[in-house]
Amino acid sequence: MRALLAIGLSALISLLSPSIAFAADAAHGAQVFSANCAACHIGGGNVVNGQRTLQQDDLKAYLANYNDGHEEAIAYQVTNGKNGMPAFGGKLSSDDIADVAAYVESQSVNGWA
Template sequence: MRRLLGLVALCFAFIFGSLSLGSAPAYAADIAHGAQVFSANCVACHMGGGNVVNGERTLKAEALDAYLADYSAGHEAAIAYQVTNGKNAMPAFGGKLSDTDIADVASYVEDMSAKGWS
């Protein structure tokens, strides 16, 4: 009986291990956490997806496409690059925020831009 239980346990471990390895989801950023990071670090200049420094460079989809390098190749990656490195009047947050914070805020910005910031 003990041997049979061991064999059953081994089968379950193999099956569940195979399923988890074969169908592991890609890393999904935490949009809710991104909203918190945005509120704490970005909203002063980008409330409602706007831009108080330069009104043309908003966080709306058309502006992101026009002003961010490589936006068409990867939306969240382009936003994360901008947040990490800054540019012109925008400060770099790479030394202030963790990689996870930046990935989450990039996902939040992309999600909100797709919704028209409404």
């Protein structure tokens, strides 16, 4: 009986409490960026299209839904690619993509200094 009550209480708490989101690991994202992105985006630049950098103002200007969720918009771009940027959804795990998005966002906020 106690076990059944504990299971029921646990289920109720999980339904009523907000979801626990695991924070992305920007330090790991730096490693993923270095291995997969830096060839085109070293220092937050863009060797393919110099107007599409990873500076925050540029991200705001050309990433869909950036203002609704910075890291989510970056992760979408990394996953799906667009124009000259290849899609990395088939190459990187979703955790790697979340981590690199966290890294890019943190760097863009700091001006890639």
